[in-house]
Amino acid sequence: MPAAGLEDRRGAGPAVAAPAAQAASAPPSQPVGTAPPASPSEPPEVRAIPELGGVLTPRGQLILEPGLQFSNSQINRLTFIGVEILEAFQIGLLEAVDVDRDYLAVSLTGRYGLTDRLELEAKLPYVYRKDRRVATIPDVEGEAFSRTLDGDSVGDLELALHYQLDWRWPGNMYYVGNLRYKSVTGRGPFDVNRNGDGIETELATGSGFHALEPSLTLLYPSDPAVFFANLGYLWHIEDDVNKTFGQQTIGKVDPGDAVRLSFGMGYAINPRASFTLGYKHDFIQETDTEINGVKLSTSSLDVGAMLLGYGFQLTERAAVNLNLELGVTADAPDVVMTLRLPYTF
Numbered sequence: 001m002p003a004a005g006l007e008d009r010r011g012a013g014p015a016v017a018a019p020a021a022q023a024a025s026a027p028p029s030q031p032v033g034t035a036p037p038a039s040p041s042e043p044p045e046v047r048a049i050p051e052l053g054g055v056l057t058p059r060g061q062l063i064l065e066p067g068l069q070f071s072n073s074q075i076n077r078l079t080f081i082g083v084e085i086l087e088a089f090q091i092g093l094l095e096a097v098d099v100d101r102d103y104l105a106v107s108l109t110g111r112y113g114l115t116d117r118l119e120l121e122a123k124l125p126y127v128y129r130k131d132r133r134v135a136t137i138p139d140v141e142g143e144a145f146s147r148t149l150d151g152d153s154v155g156d157l158e159l160a161l162h163y164q165l166d167w168r169w170p171g172n173m174y175y176v177g178n179l180r181y182k183s184v185t186g187r188g189p190f191d192v193n194r195n196g197d198g199i200e201t202e203l204a205t206g207s208g209f210h211a212l213e214p215s216l217t218l219l220y221p222s223d224p225a226v227f228f229a230n231l232g233y234l235w236h237i238e239d240d241v242n243k244t245f246g247q248q249t250i251g252k253v254d255p256g257d258a259v260r261l262s263f264g265m266g267y268a269i270n271p272r273a274s275f276t277l278g279y280k281h282d283f284i285q286e287t288d289t290e291i292n293g294v295k296l297s298t299s300s301l302d303v304g305a306m307l308l309g310y311g312f313q314l315t316e317r318a319a320v321n322l323n324l325e326l327g328v329t330a331d332a333p334d335v336v337m338t339l340r341l342p343y344t345f
Contacts, residue, residue, distance in 0.1 A: 056113060056116070056164055058113045059113045059114065059115050059116045061344060062110065062111070062344070062345045063110070063112075063344050064109070064110050064342075064345070065108070065110070065111070065341065065343070066107070066108055066341050067108070067109060067338060068340075069103075069105045069107070069125075069336065069339075070102075070105075070337050071102075071336040072100075072101065072102055072103075072333065073099075073100075074098075074099070074101075074334055097134070097135050098135075099131065099134075100131070100132045101129075101130070101132075101333075103129050104127070104128045104129075105125040105128070105155060107123055107126070107155075108124055109122070109123040117163060118161065118163050119162040119163075120160075120161060121159070121160040121162065122157070122159050122160075123160075124154070124157050125155035125156070126152070126153070126154055127152060127153065127154070128150070128151075128152040129150060129151050129203040129205065130149070130150040131148070131150070131203060132147075132148045133146070134146045149200065149201070149202060149203050150203060151192065151202040151205055153187050154185055155186040155205050155206055156183055156184060156185055156186040156207060157182075157183045158182050159183075161179045172221060173218060173220050174218070175217070176216070176219070177215075178213075178214065178217060178232070179213070179215075180213040180214075180215070181210075181211070181212055181213075182207070182210065182211040183210065184206060184207070184210060185206065186204070186206020186207070187208075188204050188206050188207060188208015188209070190243055192204050194245055196246065198248055199246075207236070207255065209236050209255050210236075210237045210239075211234060211235060211236045211237065211255075213232050213234045214232060214233060215230055215231060215233070215260065216230070216232070217229070224267060224268040225265050225266065225267045225268070226265070226266045227263075227264075227265050228262075228263065228266065228278070229263040230261070230262045230263070232260040232261075233258070234257055234258040234282075236256065238252060238253065238254040238255075239252070239253055240253075241253050249292055250289065250290070250291060251290030253287070253288070253290070256285035256286050256287045256298070256301070257284075257285050258282045258284040258285065260281075260282050261280065261283075262280035262281070263278060264278020264279060264307055265278065266309070271313075272312060272313040273310075273312050273313075274310075274311045275308070275310050276307060276309030276310075276311075276323075277307065277308065277309075278306075278307035279305070279307060280304070280307060281303065281329075282302075283300070284302070285300055286298055301331040302329045302330075303327075303331050304327070304332055305325040305326055305327050305328060305332050306325070306326045306328055307324070308324040308326070310322045317344045318342070319341070319342050320340075321339070321340045321341075322339055323338040324337055325338075
């Protein structure tokens with residue numbers, strides 16, 4: 001049987017036996033010399049990882065998917081500010097920084113099958129963020145400076161199109177082209193409130209920049225597993241902020257683009273349950289910011305995470321899916337948990 005949905009089964013009901021398995025157990029039904037029937041054109045019932053594409057919603061069907069996502073990042077860093085004369089002799093300050101970041105989002109995603117090959121998707125989240133930063137300078141009586149910020153509001157609305165391409169090479173491979181647009185409905189980093197010195201007093205709930213992400217998803221069924229891979233490019237559109245905070249005037253900002261890669265395997269335990277193993281990695285380029293007429297650039301980032309997914313078909317129309325991302329690089333969140341409940345109408 002084909003693997004069940006990795007992140008959801010899209011409300012398609014229990015999985016059925018793969019055509020190849022049925023053919024192996026049944027006697028020949030075609031006369032000698034007659035070509036076998038063509039393999040089915042529908043991709044296997046699998047959605048590799050959230051928002052990367054996979055099996056498409058049939059024409060005329062609507063899927064609504066409430067979701068809940070939580071992530072946590074903890075950063076512990078010891079920084080030396082000063083001059084090192086010898087390896088064991090330093091003149092300056094040692095600063096210990098502890099940062100704890102929490103992110104919680106409640107979202108509603110809708111998918112509608114425009115045709116059997118074309119799907120429209122929309123997602124609107126509501127975001128809550130909280131950061132707590134503690135900095136300690138041992139040379140200054142060991143006093144710690146603590147600062148806590150939070151923020152909540154509607155996040156960035158996302159729209160996407162998924163189209164199944166008419167390619168089947170090599171073998172039984174399926175290809176799905178994806179195009180995702182991210183709006184600026186959330187509060188961006190230059191939209192939040194700040195004090196007289198230009199320091200933010202709340203956290204952003206959106207990126208503040210329009211973005212487009214084309215990607216290609218590959219699905220290869222090998223009963224009872226489905227192998228998947230996705231390659232995409234996230235393009236952030238440069239913008240002229242033209243705002244002054246304290247003594248600093250922000251001009252043009254070009255957020256770093258990203259190359260996004262993921263791959264893995266979904267495995268059907270039985271017709272109603274499945275699990276996923278995979279890996280994802282984002283190669284994020286430098287962000288260029290113009291401050292008081294001077295262009296400054298940040299460092300590039302590598303965000304990698306192991307993927308674990310569990311799915312269960314509750315009824316013919318409803319399913320429950322839990323996805324875990326475990327960060328394996330310094331720039332990745334420590335853990336991301338996503339719970340989704342797709343329901344087919």
